[in-house]
Amino acid sequence: MDASPHDAAAPRRRGRPSRTQTEAAPATRDRILDAAREEFSERGYEKTSVRGIAKAAGVDSALVHHYFGTKEQVFAAAIEVAFAPALAAPAAVDGPIDGVGERLTRFMFGIWENPTTRSPLLAILRSAFNNEAAATVFRRLLVAQLLRRIAQQLDLPDAELRAELAAAQLVGVAMLRYVIKLEPLASADVERIIERVAPVVQGHLTGS
Structure with missing residues (x-):
């Protein structure tokens, strides 16, 4: 007998972080900010990417977008803490x-x-x-x-x-x-x- 559509777990939408990725906040958010400050400091704004920040923080790039949005918004959040x-x-x-x-x-x-x-x-x-x-x-x-x-x-x-x-x-x-x-x-x-x-x-x- 086929399983009901309601019995199967709904697939996660592409580009969105999973529940396990987000439930560790705010520690994850702080880790992303720390990584962002390091990346911007070492590479400058133009050479820094959301993907690079995510890699340095050990998270998926979708999680960076989830918390902060664009690279400009990540930069704003990172320097506000530094400032x-x-x-x-x-x-x-x-x-x-x-x-x-x-x-x-x-x-x-x-x-x-x-x-x-x-x-x-x-x-x-x-x-x-x-x-x-x-x-x-x-x-x-x-x-x-x-x-x-x-x-x-x-x-x-x-x-x-x-x-x-x-x-x-x-x-x-x-x-x-x-x-x-x-x-x-x-x-x-x-x-x-x-x-x-x-x-x-x-x-x-x-x-x-």
Whole structure:
């Protein structure tokens, strides 16, 4: 006697992860994010693929799409986690306004000088400067998560422009020091750099 269609297990739709693949979340999701950060860091945005991320994470590529969608969305999720330490920067704005430039500068260079947080930030900058899709993600994260929050705490005219100019100063110096490694900036003592950069950042944030 033929088995009823309801007795047989329904075939899994092509391209969708199985129940056993998804039930291990969020550990699987975290593993994919870790693999994505490594791939983007080592290969850059253009040479990184969803298939490569999946292989590095030990999962099927359909699972990467299931959790994150496109490669751009994977990149956004990966750098948001990596960018998390910098998102505490608005707290550095708290305190006397005449010292905000030094506090913010010291905070940001503290992140760059830490090898643990420097590596993912380098991957972000390299990808953003080499690929427009990655740059779009970086700008969106930078503006929505960091600059607007700093601007809100400044409570000054043209606050968003002030925050953007301060960020441009800090990102530019970081780019030359840690990515391009321009000498003597690359090997200069970080305290000397903070001493020179902080007044400029202060001027951007609170100058008349």
